Amino acid sequence: MLQRVHGDAPGAAVTTRWLAGVGFLVITTAVALHGANDQLAPKLPRITGIDHVRVYASDMAKSRAFYSGAMGLPASGAICAGDKRACFAVNAEQYVELEPVPSPAPQSWLAEVAFATEDAEDLRWYLVARGINVGQVDTDPNRASHFYMLDPEGNRIGVSFVQRGAPAAPFKVSSKQISTRILHAGFVVKEIAVENKFYRGILGFRLYWHGGFKDKDIDWYEIQVPDGSDWIEYMLNIPASADHKELGVQNHFSLGVRDADAAAAQLKKQGLSKFDGPEVGRDGKNSLDAYDPDGTRVEVMEFTPRQTPCCHAYEAPHPNP
Numbered sequence: 283m284l285q286r287v288h289g290d291a292p293g294a295a296v297t298t299r300w301l302a303g304v305g306f307l308v309i310t311t312a313v314a315l316h317g318a319n320d321q322l323a324p325k326l327p328r329i330t331g332i333d334h335v336r337v338y339a340s341d342m343a344k345s346r347a348f349y350s351g352a353m354g355l356p357a358s359g360a361i362c363a364g365d366k367r368a369c370f371a372v373n374a375e376q377y378v379e380l381e382p383v384p385s386p387a388p389q390s391w392l393a394e395v396a397f398a399t400e401d402a403e404d405l406r407w408y409l410v411a412r413g414i415n416v417g418q419v420d421t422d423p424n425r426a427s428h429f430y431m432l433d434p435e436g437n438r439i440g441v442s443f444v445q446r447g448a449p450a451a452p453f454k455v456s457s458k459q460i461s462t463r464i465l466h467a468g469f470v471v472k473e474i475a476v477e478n479k480f481y482r483g484i485l486g487f488r489l490y491w492h493g494g495f496k497d498k499d500i501d502w503y504e505i506q507v508p509d510g511s512d513w514i515e516y517m518l519n520i521p522a523s524a525d526h527k528e529l530g531v532q533n534h535f536s537l538g539v540r541d542a543d544a545a546a547a548q549l550k551k552q553g554l555s556k557f558d559g560p561e562v563g564r565d566g567k568n569s570l571d572a573y574d575p576d577g578t579r580v581e582v583m584e585f586t587p588r589q590t591p592c593c594h595a596y597e598a599p600h601p602n603p
Contacts, residue, residue: 342380530579
């Protein structure tokens with residue numbers, strides 16, 4: 283199918299062309315040159331943290347039982363009010379969302395990582411002015427304004443930026459919740475330089491920590507959002523032939539807790555008998571790994587390290603509970 287794609291940046295003459303495919307904006311005009319004139323280009327709005335993560339599910343009933351039962355996340359109300367997808371609130375500003383897996387099934391079942399920003403429209407134009415292909419801002423009066431793009435390497439992991447108003451309903455913490463904070467999301471990356479050009483060079487993410495299975499290696503590379511302490515983690519040195527099970531381990535998200543040992547006891551009490559850990563990792567933090575029914579890893583991690591990390595010292599503040 284052919285879809286017309288266009289840009290409509292203020293103050294710029296815009297041309298259009300036809301593109302085979304669906305879903306993403308292509309800028310073919312002077313818009314891409316705005317970066318040369320900082321007076322015309324918007325400034326970078328604040329990016330404050332992870333707004334939500336979305337994962338694919340093959341059996342909604344089983345996945346709902348995992349996220350709302352074992353993990354104890356509320357399945358309605360608060361930030362999830364009005365969401366057409368299966369939604370599980372973590373706090374008043376963060377949530378986990380499920381989407382039925384498409385056919386054919388993608389390699390990555392981590393469907394989307396979304397970041398919170400104070401101004402989605404200005405952020406979109408900030409990226410457009412620097413030649414980044416992004417979608418139009420979509421404003422839902424009941425939810426938020428947001429736009430969507432592909433991961434910088436072209437991996438089929440969606441990246442979106444979300445501007446929210448007040449929650450649709452108040453949030454009340456459940457006594458069954460394992461966590462009230464999404465700390466980070468991790469995904470397979472082939473080339474650090476490609477991702478860093480976007481996240482660090484253009485968006486201003488800052489290094490948090492990096493390390494590896496061996497002291498001199500870099501297998502995990504963590505960078506925090508510019509205006510908060512949530513982070514993303516590049517999962518490096520993963521073979522191109524990695525299967526669904528391996529990618530489920532690598533493409534993951536993390537929930538923060540004060541005490542991973544207490545979280546393990548609570549998970550068992552709530553019916554989850556199989557998980558890995560807790561144990562102190564190479565980053566010095568105590569954590570455990572649970573897996574949803576489709577093998578997507580949910581890491582339950584303490585906010586601060588219990589011991590000195592391997593390989594490299596932390597370079598940014600730790601998140602608070």
